[in-house]
Amino acid sequence: MEVNIEQLEKDFQAKIDAGISIEPKDWMPERYRHQLIRMMSQHAHSEVVGMLPEGNWITRAPSLMRKMVLLAKVQDEAGHGLYIYSATETLGISRDEMINQLLTGKAKYSSIFNYPTLNWADMGAIGWLVDGAAIVNQTALAKCSFGPYARAMLRICKEENFHQKQGYQILANMMQGTEAQKQMVQDAVNRFWWPSLMMFGPSDKNSPNSDELMRWKVKLYSNDDLRQRFIDRTVPQAEAIGIKIPDDKLKWNEKTRHYEWGEINWDEFYAVIGGNGPCNRLRMKQRNDAHKNGQWVREAAIAFAEKRKKNKAA
Amino acid sequence: MNKDLFEYTLRLGDTSLILSQRLGEWCGHGPMLEEDIALTNIALDLLGQAKAFLAYAGEIEGKGRNEDVLAFHRDANHFRNLLLTEQPNVDFGFTIIRQLFVSTWQHYLYSELTHATDKNMSALAVKSLKEVNYHLRFASDWTLRLGDGTEESHQRVQAAVNELWNYTGDLFEIDQVDEALLKLGIAADMKKVEASWNKHIRQVLNDATLSVPEINNFMRTGSRKGVHTEYLGFILAEMQFLPRAYPDAKW
Numbered sequence: 001m002e003v004n005i006e007q008l009e010k011d012f013q014a015k016i017d018a019g020i021s022i023e024p025k026d027w028m029p030e031r032y033r034h035q036l037i038r039m040m041s042q043h044a045h046s047e048v049v050g051m052l053p054e055g056n057w058i059t060r061a062p063s064l065m066r067k068m069v070l071l072a073k074v075q076d077e078a079g080h081g082l083y084i085y086s087a088t089e090t091l092g093i094s095r096d097e098m099i100n101q102l103l104t105g106k107a108k109y110s111s112i113f114n115y116p117t118l119n120w121a122d123m124g125a126i127g128w129l130v131d132g133a134a135i136v137n138q139t140a141l142a143k144c145s146f147g148p149y150a151r152a153m154l155r156i157c158k159e160e161n162f163h164q165k166q167g168y169q170i171l172a173n174m175m176q177g178t179e180a181q182k183q184m185v186q187d188a189v190n191r192f193w194w195p196s197l198m199m200f201g202p203s204d205k206n207s208p209n210s211d212e213l214m215r216w217k218v219k220l221y222s223n224d225d226l227r228q229r230f231i232d233r234t235v236p237q238a239e240a241i242g243i244k245i246p247d248d249k250l251k252w253n254e255k256t257r258h259y260e261w262g263e264i265n266w267d268e269f270y271a272v273i274g275g276n277g278p279c280n281r282l283r284m285k286q287r288n289d290a291h292k293n294g295q296w297v298r299e300a301a302i303a304f305a306e307k308r309k310k311n312k313a314a
Numbered sequence: 315m316n317k318d319l320f321e322y323t324l325r326l327g328d329t330s331l332i333l334s335q336r337l338g339e340w341c342g343h344g345p346m347l348e349e350d351i352a353l354t355n356i357a358l359d360l361l362g363q364a365k366a367f368l369a370y371a372g373e374i375e376g377k378g379r380n381e382d383v384l385a386f387h388r389d390a391n392h393f394r395n396l397l398l399t400e401q402p403n404v405d406f407g408f409t410i411i412r413q414l415f416v417s418t419w420q421h422y423l424y425s426e427l428t429h430a431t432d433k434n435m436s437a438l439a440v441k442s443l444k445e446v447n448y449h450l451r452f453a454s455d456w457t458l459r460l461g462d463g464t465e466e467s468h469q470r471v472q473a474a475v476n477e478l479w480n481y482t483g484d485l486f487e488i489d490q491v492d493e494a495l496l497k498l499g500i501a502a503d504m505k506k507v508e509a510s511w512n513k514h515i516r517q518v519l520n521d522a523t524l525s526v527p528e529i530n531n532f533m534r535t536g537s538r539k540g541v542h543t544e545y546l547g548f549i550l551a552e553m554q555f556l557p558r559a560y561p562d563a564k565w
Contacts, residue, residue, distance in 0.1 A: 294346060
């Protein structure tokens, strides 16, 4: 029987329009599969690379409790990475292949992790702003058309909510503290505010993938809509604890019931995406070193398992 | 205050704290994601133990030093952690052997302490023992895989055994603190712990096709008196920097 691609594509779109989720064994256009692998693997890589800037402060956390919470948080991220890699494998790509794409620079990860963590308040700012932005993104993705991705997001969002709260609590605590602590907080927010806004991607007029992804309900809201949602919910939180958002143009618009904000530095955005952010090279080196240094361990585990199998068979 | 009990509790708390600190260095750099998670898990367990033992030590002392003051405001010569725990990670093999040696020690020590006449001590031992059993299984499994894996892994992990063996004498040193508490039924009988430790370690190393170094090697000891290796000073410089630099700050 001749396969009618056009008919398959029509049925596929009809399913999506009817809100039926696509599962790994369902037929899907190659381009849909490709886009999901790109997005999901990028997401998994972001979780793993995202361990580095926070891992940077584990040995220097200022109290035993803070150290425990930070360790647990970074561990959660590793778990998210593992979970999303598995969900992505349902699309027919192996974790090894994905990791190889990351290590060779073929696959991307969220640019936010190319910014350094320079003082302890950065742990708070990352939890509050970076995880806060991730939650806005991921809450939307939890309704996306690909079942395994949507379900992964649902589960991950629960933990991210906890991360965001603990980040905010770090900052709120410090804002009640000494002058030096308040300065650390403001310094951290000054550095992380704009990069957090950039996490939603280019503005709608410059977003090349958007139309197709929206038709497939991989994306349900535009970059600018999500960015707006994030700003609207975050600014009052900043005000509540006395943090100043580093944007002179930021103001509440009574008519639209939304905040207006200044222009993002898109040159910086594209520079970081292009590999020229403050930590791009360092992050890639850290991932590559970990992989290289772990090579003999992975080989030993495989050799050992094979020996055991042989012994059992004999 | 029972000075001996304070000293003894510090030893247990500091040992968990410094090993946790070392394991925390691995976070994000493990050989695979699963092992990264496992090492962090162990670090977290040990940190929880450290927090509980140090809090108890502060209570015994009764001078208002809580677990954070003890962790962040003592200098190296006041730390009582085992010398093994401060040794660097070097590679995954060293980390595993260090873990195997310490977890085995903790396993037999805590097993003894579950019968301690001091109720706080026995309760902490019961809780910690459950966690340590997992650490021990993890370290033993990996010792097997690495020892009996490839030629390279065998060599690396044998090098770790040879290097770290010199610090295992420190595990079993007995001083007047142990003796006094043993009479009260609070401390573990170190001779018993040592015998069990030796038996288990020899079994694991043997199963992993690894050889046990000559026993008459010179042993580095000193943790009971706060005489450490050069590594501890750097660990503390990093760990304590924030509370030391901002003594008025609460975090």
